[in-house]
Amino acid sequence: MDPKRLLIFRAVARAGSISGAARDLGWTQPAVSQHLRALERSVGCALLLRGAGGVELTEPGRVLLVRADALAVQLHMAEEELADLSALRRGRVRLAAYPSAAATLVPRAIAGLRSRHPDIDVELTEAEPPEALDLLNAGDVDLAVVFSYGDDPVDTPGLRWTPLAGEPVALVVGADHAAGRRKRLTLRDLADEPWIVGCARCRAHTLLLCADAGFEPRVRHISDDYVVVQNLVAVGLGVTLLPRSALEAYRHPDVTVREHASFGTRTYGIVHREGAEQVPATAALVRELSA
Amino acid sequence: MDPKRLLIFRAVARAGSISGAARDLGWTQPAVSQHLRALERSVGCALLLRGAGGVELTEPGRVLLVRADALAVQLHMAEEELADLSALRRGRVRLAAYPSAAATLVPRAIAGLRSRHPDIDVELTEAEPPEALDLLNAGDVDLAVVFSYGDDPVDTPGLRWTPLAGEPVALVVGADHAAGRRKRLTLRDLADEPWIVGCARCRAHTLLLCADAGFEPRVRHISDDYVVVQNLVAVGLGVTLLPRSALEAYRHPDVTVREHASFGTRTYGIVHREGAEQVPATAALVRELSA
DNA sequence: CAGCATCCATAACAGCCGCTTATGCTCTGG
DNA sequence: CCAGAGCATAAGCGGCTGTTATGGATGCTG
Numbered sequence: 001m002d003p004k005r006l007l008i009f010r011a012v013a014r015a016g017s018i019s020g021a022a023r024d025l026g027w028t029q030p031a032v033s034q035h036l037r038a039l040e041r042s043v044g045c046a047l048l049l050r051g052a053g054g055v056e057l058t059e060p061g062r063v064l065l066v067r068a069d070a071l072a073v074q075l076h077m078a079e080e081e082l083a084d085l086s087a088l089r090r091g092r093v094r095l096a097a098y099p100s101a102a103a104t105l106v107p108r109a110i111a112g113l114r115s116r117h118p119d120i121d122v123e124l125t126e127a128e129p130p131e132a133l134d135l136l137n138a139g140d141v142d143l144a145v146v147f148s149y150g151d152d153p154v155d156t157p158g159l160r161w162t163p164l165a166g167e168p169v170a171l172v173v174g175a176d177h178a179a180g181r182r183k184r185l186t187l188r189d190l191a192d193e194p195w196i197v198g199c200a201r202c203r204a205h206t207l208l209l210c211a212d213a214g215f216e217p218r219v220r221h222i223s224d225d226y227v228v229v230q231n232l233v234a235v236g237l238g239v240t241l242l243p244r245s246a247l248e249a250y251r252h253p254d255v256t257v258r259e260h261a262s263f264g265t266r267t268y269g270i271v272h273r274e275g276a277e278q279v280p281a282t283a284a285l286v287r288e289l290s291a
Numbered sequence: 292m293d294p295k296r297l298l299i300f301r302a303v304a305r306a307g308s309i310s311g312a313a314r315d316l317g318w319t320q321p322a323v324s325q326h327l328r329a330l331e332r333s334v335g336c337a338l339l340l341r342g343a344g345g346v347e348l349t350e351p352g353r354v355l356l357v358r359a360d361a362l363a364v365q366l367h368m369a370e371e372e373l374a375d376l377s378a379l380r381r382g383r384v385r386l387a388a389y390p391s392a393a394a395t396l397v398p399r400a401i402a403g404l405r406s407r408h409p410d411i412d413v414e415l416t417e418a419e420p421p422e423a424l425d426l427l428n429a430g431d432v433d434l435a436v437v438f439s440y441g442d443d444p445v446d447t448p449g450l451r452w453t454p455l456a457g458e459p460v461a462l463v464v465g466a467d468h469a470a471g472r473r474k475r476l477t478l479r480d481l482a483d484e485p486w487i488v489g490c491a492r493c494r495a496h497t498l499l500l501c502a503d504a505g506f507e508p509r510v511r512h513i514s515d516d517y518v519v520v521q522n523l524v525a526v527g528l529g530v531t532l533l534p535r536s537a538l539e540a541y542r543h544p545d546v547t548v549r550e551h552a553s554f555g556t557r558t559y560g561i562v563h564r565e566g567a568e569q570v571p572a573t574a575a576l577v578r579e580l581s582a
Numbered sequence: 583c584a585g586c587a588t589c590c591a592t593a594a595c596a597g598c599c600g601c602t603t604a605t606g607c608t609c610t611g612g
Numbered sequence: 613c614c615a616g617a618g619c620a621t622a623a624g625c626g627g628c629t630g631t632t633a634t635g636g637a638t639g640c641t642g
Contacts, residue, residue, distance in 0.1 A: 001370055003294035003362070021590060031630055043373045046569030050590060051449045056430055058570045059383055060376045067369035071294070071362055078358035079292050082334045086353045092350055125609065139347055157609060158342045217625040278337030279349045310618055322601050322619065341619060343609040435615065 002073060004230040005039040008032060008232060010068035013061065017054035026246035061216040064279035083260060088117040091281030094127045100226055101268060103249035122279050128199050128224060129153055136271060142282050145289065147243070149152035149205040154271055163269035164290055167244040170206075170259045171245035172229075174236045180256035187262065194238040196229050207240050209264055230255050294362060296330040300338060300543045301322060304352065306346035318416035319582050351449035360370055379408040382572030386414045387423035388436035391517055392559060394540035397436060400579035417492050419515060420444055425563060433573050436580065438534070438559040440496040445562055454560035458535040460496075463520075465527045471547035476555065480506040485529040487520050497532050500555055523544050 012032060013022040040047050047061035057065060063141060075219035077192045084090045097106045103125060110122050129146035133190050136144050137156055146153050146161075154161040160212040162259040171187070173180050179189055187210055200253075201223070210217045220238050233240055234254035243266040245258055270289060276282050297348055302312040303323060313320040316427035331338050338352035346428050348356060375381045388397045401413045418426060420437035427435050437452075441527060445452040462478070466473050470480055478501055486501075486508040488494040496514070502510045511529050514520050520531050534557040538548055561580060567573050 001366060001373075003298070003366055006369065007294070008368070016589095017589070019424060028631065029590075030592080030632085034629080040569075045373070045571050046566050049564050051441070051568040052589060054589075056564075058567065059433070060373055060570060060573065063372050063376065064369055067365050067372070070365045071369075074358050074361045074365060075292060075294055075297070077361075078297065080353055080356070081335070081354050082292075082351055086335045087355065142350070269571045269597090273340050273342070273347075275337050275340045276349065278331075280336050281350065308618065320619075321603085321621080325600075328620090345618070345620060543606060 001040070001042055001160075003043075005035050006064070006071055007037045007069045007075075009039055009061075010065060010072060012036060012048065012055060013065050018050075019242065020054070027197040037124045042227065070160055086280050088120055088280055088284055090119045091117075091284075092121045093143060093281045093285045094123045094141040095127070095145070095285065096127045096135050096144045097225050098128050098132065098147060099126055099224070100246040101147070101247045102126045104245050105268070105289065109285065109291070112291065113285055114287045117284060120284060122285060124228060129201065130274065132273060136273060139273075142272065142276055142279070143285060144271045144281050145268065146271055147201075147266050149201060149208075149264065149266055158273055160277070161269060161271050162286075162290075163267050165263040165269075166267045168261075168265050169203050169241050169243050169261045169263040170245070171239065171263055172195055172233050172242050173239045173256050173258075175254040176235055176255050177197070177239070177256065178234065185258050185260070188215065191217070193213035196220070196221040196223065196232050196238040196240040198226075198229065198240075199224050202241070205264060205266075209241070209262075213262075226250055227252075233280075240248045292333055294298075296326050297355070297359045297362055298366075299326045300330055301356060301363060303339065303346060304348055304356050304359070309341075311345070325522070336551075346354060376450075377571050378573055379411055379571055381410040382575075383412045383414065384434060384572045384576045385414045385416070386434045386436070386576065387418045387432040389419050389423065390417055390489070390515070391437060391534065391537040391540045392436045392438070393417045395536050396559070396580065400576065400582070401484040402490055403579045403582065405535075406578055408575060411575060420492065424450065424562065426504075427564060428561060430564075433563065433567055433570070434576060435562045437562055438492075438557050440492060440555065440557055443458050445561075449565050450562050451565055451568070452560060452562050453577075453581075454558050457554075457556040457558045459540060459556050460528065460532050460534050460551045460554040461548045462554055463524050463533050463538070464530045464547050465524055466550075467543040468527065468530070468547065470530075471549075476549050476575050479506065481530050482506035482508070485509055487512040487523050487529040487531040488515065488519075489513070489520065490515050493532070496555060496557075499533065502533070504553075518543075 011024055012018055015021040015024055018032050019029045019231055020122045022032045025032065045060050045063060046058050048055040048057050090234065108126060113120055113122065125135065125141060132144035132146050133154065133162060135141040135158060153160055171185060179185055182189065195206065197206050199220055207218065221232055226242055227250050229240050229242065229249065230252035232238055269285055272282065277286065302315055303309055306312040306315055308322045309323050309327065313323045316323065336351050337349050339348050340354060340417065362456040397415060404411055404413065416432060418428065423437050424436035424447065425449060426432040443452055462476060470476055486497065488497050488510055497508065512523055515535055517537035518541050520533065521541065523529055524531055525543045525545035532554060560578055563573065568577065
């Protein structure tokens, strides 16, 4: 049974005549008449009695009308819901972000989105870039904020990487460390210090920079957590490199921070599945994050 | 939004891939692919993310799927219900019948219908022919059992009259009436008796027959009710003409009944709106009544 | 009571939707 | 690295789905 014909039948029942339904539908009368004939043939019994002055439903017709109404309701609700989603009157985005972004960039973006579109829900999951990409691939999130040190962080096909901005990486030493008082501080100056590194990517970046500077750092502590790392530095247990956003999110009073081009930059950006940018709520959050 | 495309979308979501849905639908993959594109264009956002190995729903897609499922349910229920109606597994017929038919022919037909199709409901309204035709025209009943004295009882266009059978009309006199003992009894013999007549049609028939017999009857009592009429006759308050079915429905012990060709015949039959014979339950009852 | 308006059905026709075939691309897995 | 599976696109064609044209039946109305 063709649902389109069911809706035409409904229009006829509603209008009380075939001609009336045709006017309502913006069609000609024979078009409606033919559809009705086809519908009656497909269901095998008369749905309406033709008489002068209009039509009247038979018992099967009345039964069918109930279903046709329900069908129209579902269709209408579907249109309404999608219109809401498209107009950002409601929606949901599942976002993954690494900790320091989750503490700085992301809250600002969510607040901006909420002010413009109060009924868009954002579900945030904190995850380091590799894990965030896994979540994306598994379909557990729609969007991920990740960082990279220059290279393309995405290796899986089907994912799209959009870099947003670079942030300088800073050298962090204890506040009472002698190096902190130097006018020009280079990595080389800290070749003999114990080093603290973070996740695999950050660790690789540190090792690379140090190698360029001509030494191999002694890695004493490992932690992803920029609060932990700064506390270690603050009490003199080592030195480290941290991107600006981590220091923006949390700044221990007893550390000294030095930015310099030689410490490199970290790029952060957005990753989403191909096509996800077509989803209104996701696109809206992307705009907020890009702003 | 085209409901057909909604169902195609549902098939894709269900199959997990466009190719799979195409196989389920017995179509080729591009056909489904094109419908999806059209659907996504019409709703204005991506409904599914294409990836190697299949597709995955977006948030709008998941929302839409709920509606598509509901739509499919309604469509399926509509098909089921109409199939039931067509197969006479359920249904309803509203029937009007004049009293003596309602007491004889109709109960037999309803019983026959019930034995064959237990879930067809028959709603009986007792009504004399003119009123029955009004009920038909007003759409309050689907079928009417009416009688006539030879002429076509239907004057309204859009109604179809199907005579079923004729039944002899009998002369009814009191059991102790002298006329009852005559070998050959004619109307002429009762020219001086008080007469009892029924409804307008029956009355006209009686007057016509008497006029043919050469006299004008003195109409003393008027009643549609064949029990009332026979009781009047039984106590000697008059004579009357009654069709055989009225005497089959009720036969007072103290009346004498004489059938003769000269008393005429009454034809009973069925009237329904044009097209109503296409309604399964109505057609089934018509068959029972005609049997 | 004729005449007109309304309603429905049918026939014939035309355009476009909708499905097919054909082809190319990407990604996966052995 | 080469099938195998999945999806997109282009092009073509058949048939569905509209249209116009016409006729019959009913009912209102002057």
